[in-house]
Each structure stands twice: as C-alpha cells, then as structure tokens.
Amino acid sequence: MMKQEEQSLCNSMVFENVYKTHVTTLRNYIYYKSGDIDLAEDIVQDCFIKALENCSKIILKTVKSYLFKVATNTFLNSVKHKKVVLEHQKLSPKVNTVNNENPEFVLEEKEFLNKLQDAISRLSEKQREVFLLNRINKKTFKEIAVLLNISVKAVEKRMSNALRALRKEVEGI
C-alpha cells in the first residue's frame, strides 16, 4: 500500500523528483525544435501541469514518454519558430583566457564554431532534435528512439543526414 502510494505521480515528492529529472531534456528538446527557450519552458510547464492533473492515470514507468508526447503535441499547437541559438563554452571569453592557445588557432576555432552554430540552426527540425539530443543531452540513439517514439534506425538515419548537412556547411562546399 505504502509502496504504491510512493510510486504514484500524485505524491508531491515523487512528482518533484520526476520534474527535476526530466525537465532539462524536455525543455532542450522543445528548444531544439523551436529555438525559443521561453516557449520551451512554457510548454514544458504546461505539460507537467497536464501530467499533474492526470497524475492518477499515468503509470510512473511511462511518464517520460507521456511527457514527450504531450510536449510534442503542445509544441505543434504553437507554431512559433525561432532560430536555435546555442551557447558554446569555447565562445565565452572566460574559457579563452584560461586556454593559452595561439591567437590564430583561437580565431579559426571561433570561426568554425560560428559556422557550426549556423549550420545547426539551419538543420531540419527532425535532424536537429536528434543531433542535439545526442550531442548535448548525451542521449543514446535508443533513448532518443523511445523519446520520439520512432525506430532506432530512423534515429540513425536522421543523425547521418544531420552530420552530412553539417559537414557540407562547415567545409563550405
């Protein structure tokens, strides 16, 4: 009895835990799609509100896919798209002062990062979300496949398409 109660999403402790576990990935996912961090946060919070309202109906094990599904649907309803702007550690001036590299290399690196950043923002939504979930959120292809409710093969396909597009952009071909 106690165990069951503990595992219910309606329990505020459990819910808080679930929230903190999934909020970043979920927000990033929507951000990768929309490029609007405020929108992403909004959608994610709405999605958790929905989850809380239906907490008795959601099985804790499947809460993640539930959240992703609701987030995707909510996102599709809001058609605001913005350019995806990512921050890079190397682009912040602090890191540069620590790394004592030769100025030419630093400049080249900066240029490459800007190009990469641009290229990522020009990826299709589907390619970008897979690429960034893998690179930034360190999700395996299998995990992404579960989150997006597609096959691993499809994830791999999107990933290689993304890589090809990026290579094309950065090499300037």
Added chain:
Amino acid sequence: MENQELDTLIIKYISGEISNQELEQLKRMEGFSTYEKILKYSSDFKAPAIKNEVSYANFLKKHKRKSKPVVKLNRSYIISGIAATLLIFFGIFQFLLNTNQKYKTNFGEQLAVILPDSSEVILHASSSLNFNEKNWKTSRIVNLEGEAYFKVKKGSKFKVITNEGKVSVLGTQFTVNEQEDFFEVHCFEGKVMVERNGAEKIVIRGEAIRQIQNGVFEEWSITITKPSWQNFESNFNNTPLHYVFNNIKKVYGVDIIVENVNTEKRFSGSIPNNNLQVAIATVAQAMHLNYEIVNNKKVIFRP
C-alpha cells in the same frame, strides 16, 4: 558507396559500438576529421539553461495560478448547486404546504372566501372548506364540511365534495349544507347536479333538495335569492327537529338537551341567528315544547 560506409561507421562511432579495426578504417576515410570536429565541438554546445529549482518553483506558481481559479469555480458551483437545490426543495415544500388552502369557522362565525377564479364562498358557522390552489385551473374542486353558500363564476366544472355527497355545477349560486346523514342543496341561480349515494339529481333555480339518510330526495321551491343565514336567519322547511337543533348548536355554540321529545318531528320556519332567546322561543312555540336556558350555555327542551 563510400558515403554509405562512412555513415554506418560514424553512427557506430557515435554510439560507441565500433570495433578497433573499423575505427582504423574510419580514421583513414575522407571527411572523418570534419565529422570528428563537428561531434567534438557540438557536444560542448549548451542550450540556454534554467536551474531545476528555479524551474520547479516557477512551475508550482504557474500550477497554482492555473488550478486555483478552477478549484474556486468548482467549489462555488458546488455550493451554489447545493444552495439552489435546497431552495428548490424548500420552495416545493412551501408550495405544497401553501397550495392546500384551508378555511374554518367556529360557532356563530361566517367567513367569506374568494376562490382563485374569484368565485365566492361564504362559510356558515362551524364549517370548514379546503381546496388545492395549485390544481385550481384544471380542476375546480372544494372539500366542504358543514354549510356554505357558493357563487360560482362560469368556467370548467366546479365540484363541491362533502362526506355526504357531491355537487357539481358550471356556474351558479347555491348553498350546500351537509351534516351527518343529511344533505341539503339550495339553488339560487342556474343548475346544479347533486350526487349522493350513487343517486343523481338536477336542481334548478329556485329549487331546494334534501336527502336525509338514504331516503328519497325531498324537493321544494324557494323564493329567496340569498341564503337566509347571510341575513342572520336560518330558514327551515319541513326539517326534522334534530337538524334544527344541530343548527342552533352550530350557530350559538350551546348544548341542547332533549327530554322525551320526538326529534323526528318536522319544523318549518325561520329563526334568528343572533338572538338565542328568540330562536329558542320560536322553535318551542311552533313545536309546542317547554324550554329552559341555563347561563346561555345550555338549553333544555321538554314536552
């Protein structure tokens, strides 16, 4: 061909499923260096971050804001729902209580009652009348105990139901007087139908009818146009004495004790309803009886 191989190997490389041999092969491929650079640098990118704690706090605020009004509304709906239900029940209760109108007179009283269709009823002493106001439009039915005068407006069938019999009319003036085993109807205008013990009789204007116990209907004609008791007089036409005494009891609220008098003898005449002395004297003289009035409370008749 090579592109496809590159794709497969790079995917294996990313997911860490690549063998050493394949890795060597991949490293020699054209474009790998770019891919490696892309992968390396892209994993250092960051999406704009929001701290979990901040995000959760904001979420709670938002949830409260969103859910609170809903809860409030629900509550007020429930409360107003309960209130409305109570009101309706209360209303129905009141309505049911109120629709059954009841009027009653005591000894020597008369009471004029206007019915919902503005028909008039005048209740004689010691009588009661009740009717259902709610159903009045569809059925004009009054229940009567005692004696009353009716002036009925034209309309649907008007029924007077008593323990002794029924009178139904369409619109006339008449009186109904019922006592135990006694039923008398005077018709002043129009036509009324009297029903008693399964027998029916139509009484027309200027006629009166009476049935005592299960005897025959006694009919006679009347000349008055208003019940006599409205003018503080009681008119009797060939009426058994005990009904006359009953009437006196009703009007004056006195006890009547009869010693060795045949009360089946019939009396005709008028007695006043506002002077006990005269009333008793009139009856006694006509019937050749002696009487005694004790404290205006008790009347003793002797032969």
